[in-house]
Amino acid sequence: MKIVEIRRYPVKSLLGEVLPAAAVGARGLDGDRLWAVRDADGKLGSGKSTRRFRRMPGLFAMRATAAAGAPVVELPDGRRFAADDPAGHRAVSAVLGRDVTLAPEADVPHHDEGPVSIVTTAALRHLTGLGGGEPGGGPLDPGRFRANLLLDVPGTGFPEDGWHGRLLRAGPQVVLRVIRPLTRCVMVDMAQDGACDRDDLLKLLAARHGMTFGVLAAVQRPGRVTVGDGCALD
Known part of the structure; x- marks a missing residue:
């Protein structure tokens, strides 16, 4: 088992x-989801609407990369x-068709549910195989799940279902504790970063896996992770 992809938002x-x-x-991950688009009433921009979040179509038309001081938005x-x-706030407002600002995290974390999200190649x-491949053929795009770590795990099934409460050693330094499955929302069906719009993936997850995919983990020991690092469960 090893890390094959690292993503930060x-x-x-x-x-x-x-x-x-x-x-x-x-x-x-340092800088992950540290900033958010904020509506006039304080709700955070998202693909869904809840008590904390507001659905804002157009968010996936923009990209953020980390930089000193504040991220850069394209x-x-x-x-x-x-x-x-x-000036960037005004430009983003024009894209979204509503008045927004971009703000760093304050007292409440911007994460939906937990610090580090993980998916596996086995589960993908x-x-x-259950019918969740990309429309037109081809394997499911892991980017749809916006996970921090993609782990290469042999075989198939949902191996991470058995990881709850266990320690995951990621590379020589980092230790994570798997805390729960990651509940999914309509964002997995939205067009993003080369993956096309669809309307069936969330329904498939609801029918076959309790609307969850991947797991969330807390950080037990900080450090650095690198693509190619081996991983092991305790």
Whole structure:
């Protein structure tokens, strides 16, 4: 078992970046979902509407990359703004068709449920076999799940279902504790980063796996992870 992909999303619910390595601290990957698009009433931009979040179509048209001070947001027309630049706030508002600002995390974490999200290649293969492959053929795109770590695990099925409460050693430094399955929402069906729009994947997960896919983990020991690092369960 090893790490084959590391993803970070500097601004929650925008497209993010694929990394060769990342530092992992108590709140997860450094800089992951540290900023968010904030509506006038304080709700955070998302693909869903809840007590904390507001659905804002257009978020996946923008990409955020980490930078010193504040992330850089790239708009659909290629313009780039620092997340703390008021001109950028106005530009993002124009894309979304509503008045918003970009704000760093305060007292309440921006994460939906937990610090580090994990999916496995085994589960991706299994879900593809159940009919969850990409429309037109091809394996399921792991980017739909916006997980921090993609682990290469032999075989098929949902091996992570048996990891709850266990320690996961990721590379020579980081130790994670798997805490629960990751409940999915309509965002898995939305067009993003090359994956096309669809309307069946969440329904498939609801019917075959309790609407969950992947797991969440807390950080027991911080450190650094790198693509290719071996992983082991205790």
